[in-house]
Amino acid sequence: MxxxxxxxxxxxxxxxxxxxxxxxxxxxxxxxxxxxxxxxxxxxxxxxxxxxxxxxxxxxxxxxxxxxxxxxxxxxxxxxxxxxxxxxxxxxxxxxxxxxxxxxxxxxxxxxxxxxxxxxxxxxxxxxxxxxxxxxxxxxxxxxxxxxxxxxxxxxxxxxxxxxxxxxxxxxxxxxxxxxxxxxxxxxxxxxxxxxxxxxxxxxxxxxxxxGYDEDNDGIYDKDDKCPEVFGLKEFNGCPDSDEDGIMDLDDKCPTIYGVANLNGCPDSDGDGVSDMEDNCPTYPGSKELNGCPDSDGDGIIDMRDACPTSAGPANNNGCPELDTDGDGVIDKQDNCKFEAGPASNNGCPEIKEALEAKLTELSNSVLFKSGSDMYYSKFESKINEIADLMKKHNNLKFQIRGHTDSVGPEEANLKLSLARVNKILGVLVSKGVNQLNLNVKGFGESMPLDTNDTAEGREKNRRVEIKILN
Known part of the structure; x- marks a missing residue:
């Protein structure tokens, strides 16, 4: 009971x-x-x-x-x-x-x-x-x-x-x-x-x-279904992928056209990273900056509008390069010496000062003087002639003739000797037609040796003149 x-x-x-x-x-x-x-x-x-x-x-x-x-x-x-x-x-x-x-x-x-x-x-x-x-x-x-x-x-x-x-x-x-x-x-x-x-x-x-409830019968409960009223796929939490491109329709800007993930599901026929809907040249790979069009020469002008698509040039010349006859990187219309190469800093004309000074130094260093004398050896007369010719050719430049001695003898006497040597060279150059107004002199005595004064050979090299360009 x-x-x-x-x-x-x-x-x-x-x-x-x-x-x-x-x-x-x-x-x-x-x-x-x-x-x-x-x-x-x-x-x-x-x-x-x-x-x-x-x-x-x-x-x-x-x-x-x-x-x-x-x-x-x-x-x-x-x-x-x-x-x-x-x-x-x-x-x-x-x-x-x-x-x-x-x-x-x-x-x-x-x-x-x-x-x-x-x-x-x-x-x-x-x-x-x-x-x-x-x-x-x-x-x-x-x-x-x-x-x-x-x-x-x-x-x-x-x-x-x-x-x-x-x-x-x-x-x-x-x-x-x-x-x-x-x-x-x-x-x-x-x-x-x-x-x-x-x-x-x-x-x-x-x-x-x-x-739980599955209104769209896609096997995913509505509480977990991001698209509860539309049949979808488990891998997309119940949302559909109509074009089967692996991107659910909610995130797909082109849900009915097969596309790529990095373009939010839109197609890219030429594979240039610009979707077809935004690509002005959808069948030719190009750059995003140029709306998907190519620029083969990289001059910023798309090929279809570039008169010279394989040679870079400015827009005002239809994409074709400006002429540079001497190939110095300065275009002819800006080149003051279009048949002679020179840097842009000198308007396309060659800079001669460095090369000229190097040549003058080479020639003048080779003119050697007798010990204790302002007389140079006669065999160096041809070097003096070359120096004179270069100075006359560049008569728009100012030159300084510098004298040097070896260390034999008193320092004061050597300073006077260096001045005597440069004045000697000055007189010779003027006699050969160099404008004296383009020349000045300076003596350094034994203060700036080129070589050792301990040997006869070194002392001979120190008995010299040098020429520097002042402007």
């Missing part, structure tokens, strides 16, 4: 639970989890006032927490049904119902076992996000409320009261695949009256995840 009453309670409870599921299951955007398993109730480790061990010692929190044989109340059959809903990555809620039989309250064994039924509404906090564990392991913390109903029997020393509980605990889910898993949890139920007796309720369940 008692079992019939218990069976009716289970039937009523199951109806209420599945009715709740049917009502709330209409929310198509959230996943649900249903669980079916067993539970055990343990009063012993909850520090109930007056409870003692077999030796008469008061019990303490968590005493013999895993002593299933002596303290756990359970039925060897499925006794718990639950349904849960995920609210976010961190939170979910669960409505659970469980039945049991109570025959032991700590060390006290009841004369007759009584029924136990609980309905709990708990919030679970998923700690996986904090600890970053594997996706198949889902530990969580529990907090919530419940209502516990326990039967009574006059033969029993204890009589129970039905009362609401405050729940807290821990648990974990272990997922075998995307749908199926298992969970175990321990919940402490606390009451604020003396007749309900706080206790732990342990449970283990098989769980199944379900829910």
């Amino acid at each position: 008692k079992m019939n009453i218990l069976s009716r309670k289970i039937l009523v409870f199951s109806f209420v639970l599945f009715s709740s599921l049917a009502i709330i299951g209409q929310d198509k955007d959230n996943p649900w989890v249903i669980g079916f398993g067993v539970n055990a109730v343990d009063f012993y480790p909850t520090n109930i006032k007056g409870m003692t061990s077999e030796n008469g010692v008061p019990t303490d929190w968590y005493d013999q927490f895993f002593n299933l044989t002596d303290h756990y109340n359970y039925i060897s059959a499925p006794t718990k049904l639950s349904v849960g809903r995920y609210l976010s990555e961190s939170f979910s809620i669960e409505l659970a119902g469980s039945i049991n039989k109570i025959s032991k309250v700590g060390n006290l064994k009841l004369a007759e076992s009584v029924s136990y039924m609980a309905i709990d509404l708990n919030t679970n906090y998923n700690t996986n996000k904090l600890f970053k564990l594997n996706s198949w392991l889902d530990p969580y913390l529990i907090g919530g409320v419940g209502f516990n109903a326990k039967g009574n029997n006059v033969k029993n020393e204890l009589q129970f009261k039905n009362y609401a509980s405050f729940n807290s605990g821990i648990g974990t889910k272990v997922w075998f695949n995307k749908k199926f898993g298992a969970k175990i949890q321990t919940v402490y139920k606390h009451f604020f009256n003396d007749g309900s007796f706080p206790h732990f309720q342990h449970s283990a369940s098989l769980i199944y995840k379900f829910g």
Whole structure:
């Protein structure tokens, strides 16, 4: 008779639970989890006032927490049904119902076992996000409320009261695949009256995840489907790729024409990185700066408008190069010496000063004087003639004739000797037609030797003149 009453309670409870599921299951955007398993109730480790061990010692929190044989109340059959809903990555809620039989309250064994039924509404906090564990392991913390109903029997020393509980605990889910898993949890139920007796309720369940809605029937739930009303592909989170170019239509600027990713799905027939819709020369590779048109000579004028597409030239000359007859890099219209190469800094005319001075230095250094005399050897007369010819040819330049001696003799006498030598050369050059106004002289004596004065050969080289260009 008692079992019939218990069976009716289970039937009523199951109806209420599945009715709740049917009502709330209409929310198509959230996943649900249903669980079916067993539970055990343990009063012993909850520090109930007056409870003692077999030796008469008061019990303490968590005493013999895993002593299933002596303290756990359970039925060897499925006794718990639950349904849960995920609210976010961190939170979910669960409505659970469980039945049991109570025959032991700590060390006290009841004369007759009584029924136990609980309905709990708990919030679970998923700690996986904090600890970053594997996706198949889902530990969580529990907090919530419940209502516990326990039967009574006059033969029993204890009589129970039905009362609401405050729940807290821990648990974990272990997922075998995307749908199926298992969970175990321990919940402490606390009451604020003396007749309900706080206790732990342990449970283990098989769980199944379900829910969601797929309006476009593409196999992707709407909550995960970026395009829930259009049939799409899994790799694009439910969005279509109409032209099958690997770019979903949402991101494809040309969704009906096969294109390339770096151009947002638009085609590029010539492969120049400019889409056909923006390319003024879609069949000829070009540059982005010139709207996809080529510029073979790199002069900034596209080939189709360049009169000389393979030779760089300015726009005002239709892309053709300007003439440079002497090839010195200065175009003829800017070249003052278009038949003679010269740098742009000299308007295309050659700069002669460096070369001329080098030649004059070479010639003058080779004119050597007799020791202690301003007389040079006659064999160097041809060198003097060459110097005169160069000075007359460049009569627009000013020259300085510098005299030097070896170190033989007093320094003051050597300075006078160096001046005598340059004046000697000055007079010879003037006699050969060099403009005297283009010449000046300076003596340095023995202060600037060209070679060592320790040898006859070195001293001979030091008895010399040098010519420098002043302008």
